[in-house]
Amino acid sequence: MAEQQQPDLLNGNTTKKREDYLEWPEYFMAVAFLSAQRSKDPSSQVGACIVNQENKIVGIGYNGMPNGCDDDLLPWSRSADSRLNTKYPYVCHAELNAIMNKNSADVKGCTMYVALFPCNECAKLIIQAGLKEIVYLSDKYHDTLEMTASRRLLSMAGIPYRQFKPKRTKIVIDFDSINHYGMLS
Ligand SMILES: [Zn+2]
DSSP: OOOOOEEOTTTSOEEOOOSSOOOHHHHHHHHHHHHHTTOOOSSOOOEEEEEOTTSOEEEEEEOBOOTTSOTTTSOOOSOOSSGGGSSTTTOBOHHHHHHHTOSSSOOTTOEEEEEEOOOHHHHHHHHHHTOOEEEEEEOTTTTSHHHHHHHHHHHHHTOOEEEOOOSOSOOOOOGGGGGGGTSOO
């Protein structure tokens, strides 16, 4: 069936809607990735975006030190003489921050989009918060104890997780694009 074309009221051309717009899952994963760029962690930048059943974003987070804890004084290293001198005992994961940052009463029934498969500690939070689904992009720590325990918990709790398969690998944010509409001129 031929697509219906609407006449453009301004110039008489036929104008079809854009074809390359972001689809919802791409959009939410892109929001997670944009949020990750706020992270000060030199080795791992992870973002998470929580979406309700109406496709509305209700929480965003990225990995960072707890509020009020100076991220210039806490360690960012992955290994040290003592674990106390690594980032691990201190850093808040993106999933925790996204849940805590929620702007709705709760996140029950929501979907979490997250750049990296959640660890076991985040799986506990996701389960207790009542999230209903996880969409992740990377699973690079699949074989670690943390991820194995995470999958065990999520499966028992009946929370499905699926890997996001991007149709495009690059989404460009171009602040100058607004000039095409003459808005800044
Ligand atoms: Zn985690």
